[in-house]
Amino acid sequence: KNEVEQSPQNLTAQEGEFITINCSYSVGISALHWLQQHPGGGIVSLFMLSSGKKKHGRLIATINIQEKHSSLHITASHPRDSAVYICAVKFINGQNFVFGPGTRLSVLP
C-alpha cells in the first residue's frame, strides 16, 4: 500500500532552535514535495526533491532514496515559521500525489 508518514505530529520550539521534521514512505517514488500550509489554508511548495539535498534560506531538505526517508530542517527558527508542514510524494506506480498527515509547528518567541 502506498503510504506516507510524518513525525512528529506536533512540534513546539523556541525561537532560534534547529528543527527537523521527518517523512517516510512505503514504496519507491519519483518525486517528493515539502509543502507549507499556513492557517487559512494556503499551501506553498517549499521544495521538490528526487534525490540529494536542497537548501533555500534557512530551510534544508534532504532525501534518502534507499531508506525511503526525507527530512526538512529549519535553522534559526522564527515565529513566522509556525505552520503545518506536509510531505507529498508521487509513487512510481501512481500518477497523483499522496500527502502525509502534516506536522504542526509552533515557534514561540
Place this chain on the structure above:
Amino acid sequence: GAGVSQSPRYKVAKRGQDVALRCDPISGHVSLFWYQQALGQGPEFLTYFQNEAQLDKSGLPSDRFFAERPEGSVSTLKIQRTQQEDSAVYLCASSLPRPGQGVLVTNEKLFFGSGTQLSVL
C-alpha cells in the same frame, strides 16, 4: 493568471443541495489535481486531469462527486446532494511538466489554489 485561482472561497450549503467548485489553473498547466482536506488532516487525493482527460478519479468518495475539465483549462468539481461529511476544504493544484520530457515526469512543481471551504449544514 498569476496563480491557481479557486472560487468561491467559502461556500455554505444546506444538506441535499448541489454545489459547484471552480478551479482556474495557471495558464498552460497540463496537470490538474483536486484534493479534499478535512480539518486537522492532510489533503486526500480526489481526482487528476491531464489536459481534458480525467486519468484518475479513484479518490472520489462517492458517485455524488463529479469533476470535469472540458477544455483542458478550468475545472469544476460538482457535489450533488451534499452531506455533512462533505464539509472540508477542497484544494486544487496544477503543474506544468518540464519541456521535452513528456507529460508524466518526475519533477513536477505543484502550485496550489487557496481552496474552497465547504460547510454543509
